[in-house]
Amino acid sequence: MTTTAPATVRVLARAKLPTRHGVFDAVCFSGSDDVEHLALSIRTPLGGTSLNGSPLGEPSDGERPGDGPLDDDPPIVRVHSECLTGEALGSQRCDCGPQLDSALRLVAETGRGMVLYLRGHEGRGIGLAQKIRAYALQEAGLDTVEANLELGEPVDRRSYGPAAAYLRQIGVDSIRLLTNNPDKVAALRAAGVQVAEVLPMPAAPVPANEAYLATKTERMGHRGLRLGDEGLS
Numbered sequence: 001m002t003t004t005a006p007a008t009v010r011v012l013a014r015a016k017l018p019t020r021h022g023v024f025d026a027v028c029f030s031g032s033d034d035v036e037h038l039a040l041s042i043r044t045p046l047g048g049t050s051l052n053g054s055p056l057g058e059p060s061d062g063e064r065p066g067d068g069p070l071d072d073d074p075p076i077v078r079v080h081s082e083c084l085t086g087e088a089l090g091s092q093r094c095d096c097g098p099q100l101d102s103a104l105r106l107v108a109e110t111g112r113g114m115v116l117y118l119r120g121h122e123g124r125g126i127g128l129a130q131k132i133r134a135y136a137l138q139e140a141g142l143d144t145v146e147a148n149l150e151l152g153e154p155v156d157r158r159s160y161g162p163a164a165a166y167l168r169q170i171g172v173d174s175i176r177l178l179t180n181n182p183d184k185v186a187a188l189r190a191a192g193v194q195v196a197e198v199l200p201m202p203a204a205p206v207p208a209n210e211a212y213l214a215t216k217t218e219r220m221g222h223r224g225l226r227l228g229d230e231g232l233s
């Protein structure tokens, strides 16, 4: 896993993005990787600015919850890796789709936070074709870690540098991170992001992803993937 953050990122485009969870401010950006990532943020005070820095109009999606965080609390941030099969196709080999949905909902409910949707992270950075090859190896009995290694890939090839650089560029230096993955916490910290708190990312266990979730817990050090478990520190 690479942790070096590029100095700057380029903001490529921005617009509001109404979702079923609320109206997000969508910013497309790229870092040294030249990949188009997306930051989806939500406002701080009513009628104020989003974390991405653009002014937002009157909220159209209901009131901000009364128990939302103060403006100087670190925002909730989900750093999410692209997963075409789980998010667009509803694959139950993983739980990326429900996790993305939960993250957007949590950020919207909190009224202040961001989902950084990182493209180029497909298959933990090995790409779609290699991930499908890894799935085929899993059908033959390997687990998710062994399959990557069998393909000559590292267990995790993702870089969090562009995400860290984006946060730094918009002035967010401290976050409350939604994740179960201790390596993601370490990588972001190494890239200069202060992770003030780690909040558990609710998992969505189903029979088809049982082995996958178990392997992440047992071999990759992810926190127990049950709702309500204590977060990482």
Ligand SMILES: Nc1nc2c(ncn2[C@@H]2O[C@H](COP(=O)(O)OP(=O)(O)OP(=O)(O)O)[C@@H](O)[C@H]2O)c(=O)[nH]1
Pocket (backbone or CB within 6 Å): 079, 080, 081, 082, 083, 084, 093, 094, 096, 099, 121, 122, 123, 124, 125, 126, 130, 131, 134, 135, 144, 148, 178, 179, 180, 181, 184, 201, 216, 222
């Ligand atoms: N190589 C490989 N990648 C997978 C597999 N299953 C899911 N992925 C990818 O894994 C990425 C998500 O990483 P995960 O390890 O599930 O979770 P995480 O983002 O590290 O941790 P959380 O923040 O707790 O969700 C997505 O890009 C998926 O495409 C698999 O069996 N093999």
Ligand SMILES: [Zn+2]
Pocket (backbone or CB within 6 Å): 083, 085, 086, 087, 094, 095, 096, 097
């Ligand atoms: Zn997935």
